[in-house]
Amino acid sequence: MYRILISGYYGFNNIGDESILRAVVDNLQDRLEDIDITVLSQDPVSTGEKYGVKSVNRKSVKSIIRAVRQCDLLISGGGSLLQDVTSKKSIIYYLLIMWMAQFFRKNIFIYSQGIGPINSAVNRKLTARTLSNVSGIVVRDEASKEFLAEIGLPRNKIAVTADPVLRIKPAPLEMGEKILSEEGIEISREKLTVGFAIRERKQDSEFIDELCIAVERLVEEYDAQIVLIPFHYSEDVTVIDELERRLGNMVCSIKHKYLTDEMLSIIGNMDVLIGVRLHALIHAAIMDVPMIAISYDPKINSFMKSIGMKAMCSIYDFNNEDFMDEFNKTMINKEVLKKRVQEKVGLLNQALDTNEQMIKELMVK
Structure with missing residues (x-):
């Protein structure tokens, strides 16, 4: 042993x-x-x-x-x-x-x-x-x-290699549909559903101000349904509360903690994922969901580069005009983007074998 x-x-x-x-x-x-x-x-x-x-x-x-x-x-x-x-x-x-x-x-x-x-x-x-x-x-x-x-x-x-999470298998969408329904969020296939996984510790930052304007524009211009998703629950619930306070019934949010497969399925039920959290973006890549990355750390930029994409900006230079331009481009090119990400994820999964191969050699020694 x-x-x-x-x-x-x-x-x-x-x-x-x-x-x-x-x-x-x-x-x-x-x-x-x-x-x-x-x-x-x-x-x-x-x-x-x-x-x-x-x-x-x-x-x-x-x-x-x-x-x-x-x-x-x-x-x-x-x-x-x-x-x-x-x-x-x-x-x-x-x-x-x-x-x-x-x-x-x-x-x-x-x-x-x-x-x-x-x-x-x-x-x-x-x-x-x-x-x-x-x-x-x-x-x-x-x-x-x-x-x-x-x-x-x-x-x-x-x-x-790559982030090991990329190797997790996609989860069935029915699981996420049930969870969202239990959270009081009914997904309408006739509406565009946009998930936000936001990391921000300052509730009065310019990033939050601009983000609120961007959400308002998504609702007005796309009639979008906005779902706020906490990835680090104890940290993210505070910013979600602030966004709900400012935006009212324009947004809805996940109120409970979930396991990996459950969160994968929740993300899979989004039409687009806006992510400041690295693993929210990785979950989107696994579930074949178009994404827009907003960086707070070099690891976001590195991941997006590894799947043939770029973060649109950082939380420090985010503005609603640039965001809406990026969102429009994502909607127009979503099928091309999805195909590109699928190909890159496949290659990264192959590279992950390196970990166990090297550990096997240590075990033999």
Whole structure:
């Protein structure tokens, strides 16, 4: 039995990170034999039940040390764990887990992770020193590889694949239809349904002001039905409340938390998805839904580039005029865009085999 310990941002009700865990666990179990998986989680009981794995508390030092000592391989990832923009402390946490594994002479594998931005010079040095001693590095985009090369890691030791969530299978649309109905949202096939997955912590930002105008125009010019979708529930519900306060009955929203397949199906029932959340955009790609990306982080730009598209703008230069121009173009070219994304996703899925191939080699050694 080969024992694998997975470290990441799990158990926090962030549908993006939970989708990553779903994909990683499924990929490992589908492609590797005789393995035992343990996950470090904020909510070990829920994680164990959802994914059929062992799970320990990611805040319990004793539990972490025990889990690291007992494992054969530590997997760090996926997601954006090694960055210090959204949190200056979390990068030290994830490096510390790797330091423990190195102390106990365990194999360490970076699994299709997005690396950076790392602004602190100290954190850059710590990251470079730590990753120089791991057993394998796979990143999800070229930008992550370039960043690692910039801080001193050899390019030939870094493989590039894609976000593991891309490998999740599409979900049946009927599931999402039922959920939306239970949420009081009746999808009319005679109306254009536009989903918004928004990330914004400032409720009085210019981005929110312009976004409200854009929604009003969609309703007026397209008679669109607007659905607000929280991807990181605890964070996104605040901005959704603000949009509902300003826009009233022009919008409706998802009020409850859902699992990966359920969220995939909800997204699949949209005609267009407007995404600030990376994994909302990835869900749209999986479900063959045309999308418009608004970037708040380089990872959005990297993903859109990987599927042959571009983010229309960032949250800092968003305006309703440019948005409506982009929306009109998306509606006109939606079939061409869908075909392009399908082809790119197929190629990225093939590249994801690299993770398990490299882990198999470690298992043999």
